[in-house]
Structure formats: structure tokens, C-alpha cells
Amino acid sequence: MEPFGAEQGIYKDVDVLDPEPDTYKPTELPEREDELSRIHSALRPITLGGSPRNILVYGPTGQGKTVGVDLKTEQLQQWADSESDVSLTVLRVSCKGAGKSWNVLAALVKQAREARYGKTVEKPRGPTKVELFEMLSDDLQAIGGMIIIVLDEIDGIQEDDYVLYELPRASIDSVSIGVIGITNDYQFHENLDADIRSSLGSREVVFSPYDADQLRDILARRAARALRDTYFEDEIKDSEHLQSDVLSGDVIPLCAALAGQDTGDARQAIHLLSTACDLALDDGSDIVTESHVRKAREEIQEETIGKGIRGETIQRKIALLTVLESELSGDAPEGTTQLYRRYKRFTKQIGADTYQQGTFREKLNDLAHGNILEGDRRGRGRGRGMTNMYSLSVDPDLVIDKVGDDNRLSQITERFE
Ligand code: ADP
Ligand code: MG
Helix, strand or coil: CCCCCCCCCCECCHHHHCCCCCCCCCCCCHHHHHHHHHHHHHHHHHHHCCCCCCEEEECCCCCCHHHHHHHHHHHHHHHHHHCCCCCEEEEEEECCCCECHHHHHHHHHHHHHHHHHCCCCCCCCCCCHHHHHHHHHHHHHHHCEEEEEEEECHHHECCCCHHHHHHHHCCCCCEEEEEEEEECCHHHHHHCCHHHHHHHCCEEEECCCCCHHHHHHHHHHHHHHHECCEEEHHHCCCHHHEEECCECCCHHHHHHHHHHHHCCCHHHHHHHHHHHHHHHHHCCCCCECHHHHHHHHHHHHHHHHHHHHHCCCHHHHHHHHHHHHHHHCCCCCEEHHHHHHHHHHHHHHHCCCCCCHHHHHHHHHHHHHCCCEEEEEEECCCCCCEEEEEEECCCHHHHHHHHHCCHHHHHHHHHHC
């Protein structure tokens, strides 16, 4: 077993390559100057003795929305703390996985009470959402002054839009409230009730995906802080001026290009770079190369696909096994009719429901949409229409491994090992 602490290490500060904002938060986002200045101008009325505007921030994940709103509200808080006659309180709640407005309101009441009493309090349990809203109003009134409420990932509120409707129009004596809603999901924004959109989204700020050039600079700044012997020439903080004895020259451009062509997600780009650095350490190499990046990307993809497969329903897993079997017996690609025969045999073997062929075909198509299968449309011959021919687009061993984790299906996968 290798001892800890013996690694020479390429890191100066390993936490900087952790994309979680709790571990490391950048202090500046030069790529988001325009977006941040729009947030700035929506908050500015506070500094002029007026009320803040509500803001709706949207854009795909990993675009600096959470960290950007954090930086601006912290900056405002610092200003308010330095002014003797301004009282500002910022409450932040993540609505991720919240489901109902009730959960968001309970979290807000907890936060508001903690701000009010200056100590940890329990989340309320019993009240209805309307009662919770009244409790919240009382607490906010007691806190007084300016209150900014940041609701992050509001797309997590799926079941009812009560809190999104009520909060931006709340009018409470002696308090002025500004709500900043953030969403990753453009569709959610489009589907919002028109009233909510007009009150919450009185200012809208869009964070559009980073391109590869921007991702390069973001990665270069992280690398300069995280890695040893890595610094900016002439203090110019862009990727062109990055010098490093640890990174070979193509590492950052490659990470940026790969993440850029996928989704432009900075979190993904940072994760890729840090995985590549870890692989270099594992190798005992004191330089990170392009091949570490490629290997890192493979590992990450396998992990994501693996999680995806494991989370599938049993019927989709069985559908996946039919294609696996066809692949391993050299018959792939096959059409629905042949695969359905395999399906009937499998469901009988494990005592699962056997669905109609049409439903089975839907399962195959779902898997193709998830990029686990490849569906190739082909003619069935003259005048006989089109059919889909399916094959695996992932490693068969990965399928055996992940589907085999499901006890009900391991008796099938065992045969393939
Ligand atoms: P979002 O809320 O849009 O999903 P985050 O604000 O959580 O994205 O950012 C994701 C990750 O990327 C975080 O680690 C953050 O520090 C980093 N990040 C995003 N944009 C930038 C940027 N312009 N400069 C430096 N780091 C950034
Ligand atoms: Mg976020």
C-alpha cells in the first residue's frame, strides 16, 4: 500500500480545483462583467435610498450564476455594513429538489429566524404554506430594512408556484424586499405563469454558455492558483500568458475545447482539469499531459453513463440487456422484432411484466435518446417502411457491471461475464 504524504505533488492549493463553491469561490468573474453590471444596476436603487428590483437570472448550469449573484450580494452587503444608516439582510435558499413551495418557505423561515435571532433554529414542521408565509412576513418585518432574498435553482419548485407568486409581490410594512430568482432551466422560465414572470422577472439577466476561449481563461486562473510552478507572465491573467512547468501546453486548450463543445459548462471544465491532474499524480508523473486529459474524460463519461444506467427503470434495463445479448452474440444491429424475442425470454426468466412490442420499442428509443443505445434508421425493403436497428453505444462491460448491480437482473448478466 502506498504511504500518504510521499507524493511530490503538482498542487500548491488543491482546493482551488474543486468546482464546489463551498470549497473555493473565485473573487472575480471577468467573463461575466456585462451580466454582473446588469445585476448591479438592478440592485443600485438600494444605495440611492430606494427599493431593489426583482431579478430573474437564467442560463444553463455551470455558467457562474450562483457565484456571480453571491459576489454581487456580498459586495452590496459590504457597502451596507459600511453605511451606518443602512440595514441590509441577504437570505439565500437553494430550491434544488424542493418539489413544493412549502419546502422553500420552511427553509426561508429558518433563515429569516436565524438572521433575526442570530442563532441556529429548527425548520418549522407543522404549518401550511399560507401560515408559513405569514410567519415569514412577521420575521421579515421584525428584521426590517432592506431584504434581498436569493432563490437559487427555482426550477426545483415543480409542484406549485405559490412562493414564486407571493414573494415578489409581498408588501410588508417598513421593509423593502428584492427577490433574485435563478434558474438553470430555460424551459422552466418559458413556462412560468405570466404574472410571475412580470413580477419576478422585472429585470432578466441571461448567462449564455461560455465558449472555449472563455473557458481557457477561467481554467488558466484556477491553474495558476492551484498548481505549483504555474503563473501568469507580466501579471496578465489570460491563458496566453500562463506559464507552467506542470501542465504541458495543450492541457488547458484541450480541457476548454472538450467542455466547450459539450455544454460550455465551467464546472465540467474544472472537473476535467482536476481529474487529469489527479491521474497524473496517480501515475507518479510530475507533468500533466494531453493523454491524462483524454483518460480523465473517459473516466468521467463512464461514471456519468454508469450512473445513468443504474438509475434506469427495470423495463429499460431489460431492453438494454436485449441489445447487449445481440451485441455479444454478434447479431447486432438488430431491429425491434428480433430484440422483442429476447425481451420475452428475459422477462419470463425473471418473472417481470411482459409489455407489448410497441411499449418495448419506446423503451429502446428512450435508451437511444439517453445515448446508451444507437438507433440507426433503415429501410426494411421496398414499400415496407423504415425500422430502427439498435446497437450499443457504450462499453458492454459497463452495461454488465451496472445492470448486474440490480439483484433482479444479475441472473441474466452473470451469463455474459
Ligand atoms: P451555475 O450556478 O451557473 O450552475 P456556478 O456559479 O456554480 O454555476 O459555477 C460553476 C463553477 O464554475 C464554480 O466552481 C465557479 O467557481 C466556476 N466558474 C463559473 N464561472 C466562472 C468564471 N467566469 N471564472 C471563474 N470561475 C468560474
Ligand atoms: Mg447554480
